[in-house]
Amino acid sequence: MTDTTAGSPEPTFLGHPRGLVTLFFTEMWERFSFYGMRALLVIYLTQHFLFSDDKAQGLYGAYAALVYLIPVIGGVLADRFLGSRKAVTIGAVFLVLGHFGMAFEGRGSVQEITIAGQTYDIVSEGRGDARALFLENNGQQFPVDFTAEGMTVDPSSGLQNFTPTAEYTLSTRPDVANIAGYEIPFEQILYLSLAFIIIGVGFLKANISTTVGALYGENDPRRDGGFTIFYMGINLGAFFATLICGYLGQTYGWAYGFGAAGIGMTLGLIQYLMGQKHLRGKADPPKPIGAAFEGFFWILGLLAVIPAWLLVQQTELMEQALPILVPTLFVLVFGFAIVGFKGVERTKMLAALILVFFSVVFWMLFEQAGSSLSLFAERNTDLTIVPGITMTAAQTQSFNAGFIVLLALPFAAMWVWLSKRKLEPSTPVKFALGLIQVGLGFFILVAGAQFAGDDYQVPLIFLALLYLLHTTGELFLSPVGLSMITKLSAARVVGLMMGVWFLSSSLAHILAAIIAQQTSSDTVAGQVVDLGAQLQTYVATFTQVGIWGIAAGVVLLAISPFLKKWMGDVH
Numbered sequence: 143m144t145d146t147t148a149g150s151p152e153p154t155f156l157g158h159p160r161g162l163v164t165l166f167f168t169e170m171w172e173r174f175s176f177y178g179m180r181a182l183l184v185i186y187l188t189q190h191f192l193f194s195d196d197k198a199q200g201l202y203g204a205y206a207a208l209v210y211l212i213p214v215i216g217g218v219l220a221d222r223f224l225g226s227r228k229a230v231t232i233g234a235v236f237l238v239l240g241h242f243g244m245a246f247e248g249r250g251s252v253q254e255i256t257i258a259g260q261t262y263d264i265v266s267e268g269r270g271d272a273r274a275l276f277l278e279n280n281g282q283q284f285p286v287d288f289t290a291e292g293m294t295v296d297p298s299s300g301l302q303n304f305t306p307t308a309e310y311t312l313s314t315r316p317d318v319a320n321i322a323g324y325e326i327p328f329e330q331i332l333y334l335s336l337a338f339i340i341i342g343v344g345f346l347k348a349n350i351s352t353t354v355g356a357l358y359g360e361n362d363p364r365r366d367g368g369f370t371i372f373y374m375g376i377n378l379g380a381f382f383a384t385l386i387c388g389y390l391g392q393t394y395g396w397a398y399g400f401g402a403a404g405i406g407m408t409l410g411l412i413q414y415l416m417g418q419k420h421l422r423g424k425a426d427p428p429k430p431i432g433a434a435f436e437g438f439f440w441i442l443g444l445l446a447v448i449p450a451w452l453l454v455q456q457t458e459l460m461e462q463a464l465p466i467l468v469p470t471l472f473v474l475v476f477g478f479a480i481v482g483f484k485g486v487e488r489t490k491m492l493a494a495l496i497l498v499f500f501s502v503v504f505w506m507l508f509e510q511a512g513s514s515l516s517l518f519a520e521r522n523t524d525l526t527i528v529p530g531i532t533m534t535a536a537q538t539q540s541f542n543a544g545f546i547v548l549l550a551l552p553f554a555a556m557w558v559w560l561s562k563r564k565l566e567p568s569t570p571v572k573f574a575l576g577l578i579q580v581g582l583g584f585f586i587l588v589a590g591a592q593f594a595g596d597d598y599q600v601p602l603i604f605l606a607l608l609y610l611l612h613t614t615g616e617l618f619l620s621p622v623g624l625s626m627i628t629k630l631s632a633a634r635v636v637g638l639m640m641g642v643w644f645l646s647s648s649l650a651h652i653l654a655a656i657i658a659q660q661t662s663s664d665t666v667a668g669q670v671v672d673l674g675a676q677l678q679t680y681v682a683t684f685t686q687v688g689i690w691g692i693a694a695g696v697v698l699l700a701i702s703p704f705l706k707k708w709m710g711d712v713h
Contacts, residue, residue: 164417171410173379178387178403195662200457203655212344233346240338241404248328290672337451355628377546388536505650541609570702579615581691
């Protein structure tokens with residue numbers, strides 16, 4: 143089977159360039175590693191390192207913001223020097239190192255309680271519903287529980303029950319092991335591993351998406367369908383990752399879940415290197431480069447790990463700086479579009495940037511999945527699928543990816559069917575409808591809270607329905623957004639503009655972390671003190687963000703005719 147859309151015969155698969163298969167599976171395995179780790183991260187931070195909710199969700203936000211900020215630089219380096227192939231290879235190697243580094247979990251931090259000047263350790267055993275807390279006294283462990291009313295401890299411990307904070311104080315002792323005379327701070331290994339992942343994604347993420355666009359001619363009608371299929375590959379990896387890594391991590395041990403993510407990334411790197419011939423030179427450097435010059439970028443990547451390692455630990459700094467830095471960068475690119483381009487090129491670029499701005503609102507709400515919704519699943523969700531069968535909290539993130547896998551091809555076919563009948567919504571309208579759906583999803587969960595019992599557990603079906611609406615909203619916006627960037631951007635800056643698309647996600651993630659922190663609750667060794675108050679906090683926050691999503695969608699619907707005009711011949 144051949145296709146001549148781009149002007150010369152080329153091998154195809156299901157009507158699309160054969161290179162799409164290579165990129166599909168590369169991204170599938172890369173997303174397997176990324177989402178496998180993401181499904182576990184916030185739960186891991188609160189239950190293994192015993193971070194407070196604020197600290198865990200802040201770290202997740204800072205990490206995720208950097209993950210989407212660095213591709214701006216990676217896109218420019220690939221456009222000007224490396225080409226997508228070499229940039230993706232460097233990124234994949236760094237990702238392998240980072241994900242395997244996450245598997246070095248150590249013993250876990252210990253919560254300390256001080257009562258009348260005497261300090262005792264509180265340790266946890268088990269995971270999920272089987273997780274229990276114990277107080278250590280004179281070499282023995284005694285069951286202990288914490289509620290809004292205070293601490294309850296087994297009387298055989300020799301200690302009495304206490305009211306909160308008035309009669310005891312809590313602190314956390316970091317996880318440090320002494321191996322062969324050297325202290326190994328496992329928390330720093332965590333930060334270093336996250337730094338390798340951040341730099342790896344920076345080299346890889348924007349450039350692999352840009353290569354997908356390069357496989358198609360400028361007016362190739364297959365482009366949107368190709369990006370949707372590519373997007374299905376992303377979510378196929380995410381679906382299996384959240385099920386496999388989420389199960390292994392919360393059942394057998396965190397190292398098993400993170401290790402499985404590392405194996406997935408290794409498979410992705412091998413697959414990408416083996417499939418180069420199918421890319422037909424689309425990912426090669428703009429000019430041939432020597433081994434020494436290429437080696438410089440490997441060294442540059444290693445050096446970049448150091449500031450990433452430092453920054454990911456400065457969550458408060460990130461929360462203060464990024465809401466200023468990212469909009470400033472966005473304004474600079476906006477000004478560049480006005481000054482550096484004319485006519486239709488300029489209006490197309492401006493339309494793209496306005497849509498990117500609205501995408502920030504979408505991802506700010508959608509990305510509660512990795513933080514507040516993850517902890518909601520762990521704490522306030524009945525995880526029973528059918529009587530006798532349950533899932534882990536981390537596995538609930540498979541809902542989004544699973545719905546994508548089921549709906550991606552029907553959506554791609556729907557756009558083609560509507561296009562033939564001249565009924566397909568414009569890109570701005572698709573974005574607006576996506577925003578409305580993500581807002582409605584939160585209202586589904588708020589409604590579900592009314593069905594929580596005395597244990598303050600919301601039936602699993604309501605969380606699944608939230609993810610269904612978030613998924614349909616995502617299919618209206620995200621694959622269309624990737625395609626929109628490649629169609630509206632001037633050819634010489636398409637890598638930069640793809641970086642700007644991910645830049646919007648950087649700002650969205652830090653804003654998402656700030657929102658998630660509003661759902662924080664008092665915890666002891668990762669256990670919520672007052673589940674009832676925690677549920678009410680979720681209801682209040684999710685009601686507010688649901689309103690934001692719907693309002694933003696309505697505003698975008700109102701201005702969509704103007705944006706459509708600016709987009710010229712791009713639908």
